[in-house]
Amino acid sequence: MVPGEATQSMAQLRRGATEFCILALLKTSERYGFDLARVLSAKGLIANDGTIYPLLARLRRNGLVETNWKESTEGPPRRYYFLTDEGRSSLKGFSVQWAVFRDSVDEILNERSSS
């Protein structure tokens, strides 16, 4: 695999995982796009704030999140995203699968580096 392909695979992996991070962030409270972007960007999961909007659009299309508008004390009304029941169960499923996936990848990576 050439380095460029590795970067591309990583980008896809990151994007897939970021979708579930969005769901996880919405688990306890609803949030608006700008807020979500700030958190994910601070964690280094997204390079640009704009990246989350295609992801949010897809999550909404798949019925995992929904939106409603709310007045804001400062500035214009905001579109808040919240989890649907389907999103909640999808997140639960991902959490289990992710743990197994992460452990397996770690295990194999460590095996290769020690051999």
Added chain:
Amino acid sequence: MMVNSVNDKLVNSYLRELKTALREVSPRRRREMISEFAEHIAVAGATLDANDEVGLRNVLEQLGDPEVLGKEMMETESISPTRPSDAFVPWLIFLGAILFGIGWLVGVVLLWRSATWRLFDKLLGTLVLPGGLFAFLLVRPTVKACSSYGSPGQKTLTHCVSSGLVVTAPWNVVLAVLLVGAPIAVFTRLLWVRNYGYGD
């Protein structure tokens, strides 16, 4: 809110670039994206002074390069991009056969190759009615021209010339309405789907 004209220009030019970068995304999705970005900028801008050009530039930079975001959008969207030829498809199917013989056929081929329309509309576009509006001209259900001669007091002579398919009067009307109405309805639907998508 930003009312400063330099800042307004910056925002408008950013959104315009984004719109161009999203040209291959369906119009409905494009509108959604632009409105999300405009909202993000407005929310971020609310914390800035009205004249804070540097602050706004930082917001836009943090949002990302429109060209790069457009590519990301295409990768995230599993749907196939719309084709430039989609714009002609409804017209070709509607009028293609009248304007130039194989026009309708070209339209049907493009319709089936495009990802913009779903199976139901592809069938609709193909079967209702083959040839589009040309089907009406072909059948010409109402062509029965009658002319009357004579002056007041005289016996009136009626001379009728008919061509095409001659059917009895009430059916004439029904058939004509169907042959014209159905292609118009299908044409409108295909145009609508291309412009606004399926709403899901």
